[in-house]
Structure formats: structure tokens, C-alpha cells
Amino acid sequence: MDIPPIESGAGMKIAVCAKVVPEQARRIDPETKRLDRSGEQTLNPFDANAVEEALRLKGDDAGAEVVLVSLGPERSLDALRKALAMGADRVVLVADEAAAGSDLVASSYALAQVLEREGADLILFGQQANDSDGAVMWAAVADRLRRPLISQVAELTVSDGTLRGKRQTEFGYDVIEAPLPVAVAVSDAINEPRYPSLKGIMGAKKKPQQTLSLSDLGVDADRAGEAGSRTEVYAIGEPPPRGETQRIDDDGTGAEKIVEFLLERKAL
């Protein structure tokens, strides 16, 4: 069931939902019970696949546009520039203190408000946010926008206003079709995201970068942040104890060490 090659998305407007996540050393702050976002931030790696797919669909069609939409703290712009450097045209960031601590209900609401304003033909999502591993956002957003939805897409084509996606489930592969405008979440196998070129990096700074507050969007404060959230965190605990794990650096004797270990564990 090979899918025919991409036809250009003539004049298509594509919105890519991109989340900015902590680069390393992830921890939950015991005070706020939220993810500690104080360290270095980076573009959610799974969202680079969505950006790449958008750029592929856009091709060299000057009439098409790729806009990044993100909800997060103001300083997320630094990390989002990576996606601009890859080739996205502009970014709209919803940054508002009152949105901190938003759960799925609250964040999908705010995202849907921006996306409604943007009115894209195609809304792309990454496979999952690598801090929360939700892999659910698209379904909430699609419901709010009353648009068709295809998730986990590993291969996609657009032709004659219809998007066709191939995706894996627990039982094998599905091919699903939906007319534009449509919300689509891509798998991390859909493509190999490009590295930004030096020219791209230089050019990124000059691309339009808009920051909106919740009130700019007409989102009432009680629909955002903790007030707008319907889930809560009670306590943060240790994982159950598990057997000892050993980690060694390969200094050229990795193979020998593995064999020793396997013999020790009687696994050889």
C-alpha cells in the first residue's frame, strides 16, 4: 500500500504546534509540583519532525506558509528560533504567567484559540512532548476546532484538498483520509529533520515573532493555568526499587565486559 509521492500543497497554510521543553536534567519542582523549567530549553525533538514535514509540503511554493504556534514562557522564543532557522516562516507564542501549570484541558483551549485565529489548512503536531509523554494534545485541539484528526502518521500525502496518512496501531497499519482543514500528528519516523543552515540561523532572527497574552486571545484567566486545569498533582515519590543497574563507558573493551556480565548472570 505505497502512497504516491507528495504533491505540492499549493498555497497551503500550515500551522505547526511546537512545545519548548527542558534540555536536560529534568525534575519536578517539589514546591510547585510542576516541571522545573529553569534550565536550558530546547525545541521538543519530536516537533522537529512536524516542522520538517511542513517544510516538505511547502516545498518551494512561495504562496505557502509555515507558522509555528507555541504555548510556553516568554523565553521559549530562543528555542523556537531553531524551527525558524530550519525554514519556518514565523512564530506565534502565547506567553502568559497565568498560563503556567496548564494541563491538557487548559493548554488545548489556549492553543485552539490561537489556531482558530490562524485558520490554517493543516495543523501539524509532533509525536509527543518529551517531558510529559502525553501523545494526546492533537485530539483535544481537533475536538475544540471541530476538525478531522489523524494521529501517529508515518507517511502522508496531500492532493486535491485531501490528506492521506498511513499510521501504525496495535493491529497493523491503517490508511486514513480526511479533507483539509485537518489536524495531523506525525510519528518520529516520518522524516529526518534537516539541520538549520548557517544562512537559516542568521535569517531566523529577522523572521516575524509575535508574542500574545491570554487577554490578546480573549482567553479568560479562569480557563488557563491552574484555574483552568482539571487535574492536579498530590505528591511526588520515588519509583519502586529495582534491581541494580550497571553502566560502563566503552573504552574498547565493551564487548569483553558484556560477555563477562552475561557469563556472570548465566545468560550465555
Add this chain to the structure above:
Amino acid sequence: MSTLVFLEHHEGELQKDSLGVLGKAAQLGDDVSALIAGSGVEGLAAQAARFGASKVYLADDPALAAPLPQPRVDVAADLIRRHGFDTVLFGATVLTADVAAGLAARLDAGLNWDLVELTQENGKLVGKRPALDDTVYVDVGWKSEPRLALIRTGTFEPVESGGEAGVEQVDVQLQDFSTLATMVEQAHEESEGPSIEEADVIVAGGRGLGGPENFALIEELAKALGGAVAATRAVVDAGWYPYSAQVGQTGKTVSPRLYVALGISGAIQHKVGMQGSNVIVAINKDPNAPIFEYADLGVVGDLHQIVPKLTELVNAKNAAHFPRG
């Protein structure tokens, strides 16, 4: 508690994880209803009753034949509104995650995902949730009803209690946008050859292999160890290896004596398919790869350097054990 459990089914069988969640719900309270949505699904009601449902709602309609989420959101939302269930539970799959998240938006209802336990504490429902690659366990709850929860793959075993249930057909009214996505084709796996589920040793490869041709490295090591070859979704989706060899949430669940993970980051969705392995060995060049959190032996290094040598050493050991002539 009045709980609704969404039951997924495939080829005339209710899914094992769905039944496991049903059993858990029955253990938490006695008023447990089940929703089965599909086309020609009447026959499944009795099975739901045997595994803990005291009431079964059937949404039986040709428009629900394809396993697509949005029509199921419509049906579930109507049912939940009508009966005021305070809790709605799902065994997590590709389909149910989309149904649950769609419902969260539709009903303005909290959704906690990836739960591995549910308990009642002073009348309050509390979910246990591993987070950040399972390095912390968080107790989570809901601020309002209905409370929606997705239970991690493979968490609860079904319990056959042998009960009976009242069965009620529900009206199927779909939103315009819910029927825009259509199933064009479904290719289900034909199983051929021995299944990796029975293998005693598994050598698995991920995107770190660098290309499909490098699966040869894995195959040689697997041969030396007398094992089978497995793969991650990333490489199966990319067409490097067949789906029948995939381990994880949407692939096989395996528990061999030895699992060797090569160039695999160790995502939760992979872990749920192989965490039951007796001994796990991983080679990954990234010292921060999540796989190192649960590998019994983790080697930080380049698999291209280590694996050929490892295969050679294992072959030499085999030859020493079974000398020729």
C-alpha cells in the same frame, strides 16, 4: 463511584487491556458500566459482563465500523452526559488515547494518562503515575468530574468473575466533523514464522543502527546467541524491519531471558513491551538515554564498534563449548 469503562475490541474480541481495566474498576466499586462502540458488536456484551461489567452500553452502528476516535467521542460524551458517570477509564491504545483526549476537551474534564495504579484514599480517587522516564512516581488526581484516565499498556490483568449484565443500546448521533476522517485501508499483520514472543533471547535494533542494512549486525549477534531479532517502532515505521518484529505498546510484549537493545533510546512505549525481560543489556552512545535507567548492564558506546566484536566473542565461546570433530 459510578464508573464507565471504554472497551476496545478487534476482530470480535475485547482487548485484554480493556478487560484488565474493567476488572480494576469492578474492584474499586460495584457500579461499573462498559461502553462498546462498533458495528455488529452485540456479541461482545456477554464477555464484558464476565469480566466485571454490571451494565453494558452498546453503540452499534455501521458509522462506527472503522476504529476511528472522533465518532466515539460523540457517543461517549452523550452517554456520560446522560448518566453522569463520575469516572471514565481507558486502557491506553492509539485509539483510546485520542478518544480520551477528545472527551477531555468536549466535557472540560481532567485526563490523567499513563497511570499504573488507581486507589481510593479517603473517598478520593488517586492515580499513580510514573513520569520523566519512570524516574519519579507521582500521585495525581482530578479537580472535577467526570474524571478521565488512561491506564498504561499491560498494567492490569483481566479477572474473570463470571457475572451478568443488563445490556442497553444507545443512540448514535455524530457531529458533522467527526465523520470527515475515513478509513481507506487496514492492513493487519499476517503472522508467519516463529513469533518473537516465544524467543528465549532477543536482540533488538533501533534507529541508532543508522540504516536498514545494518540490521545484518543484529542478525549475526542474534544467531550467535541463538535468539530472535526485534525492532523499535521508529525503524518499523521507516520500513527498515517488518512490523511483526516490533516490540512495544503497538507491537509485541516479550519477556525473554536476555534482551539486548542496540541503538534504542528506551522510550516508555518501547519499555512497556520488554520490561519483563530477565536480563537487559543496552548499548547506546548517549549516556543520558532513558534505556540506561532500566538496563541491567548499560554500555555507553558506539554499537558499530562493539557489536561485531561481541558477536565474534560469543561465537568463539560457542565453538569452545561445542568443539568440532
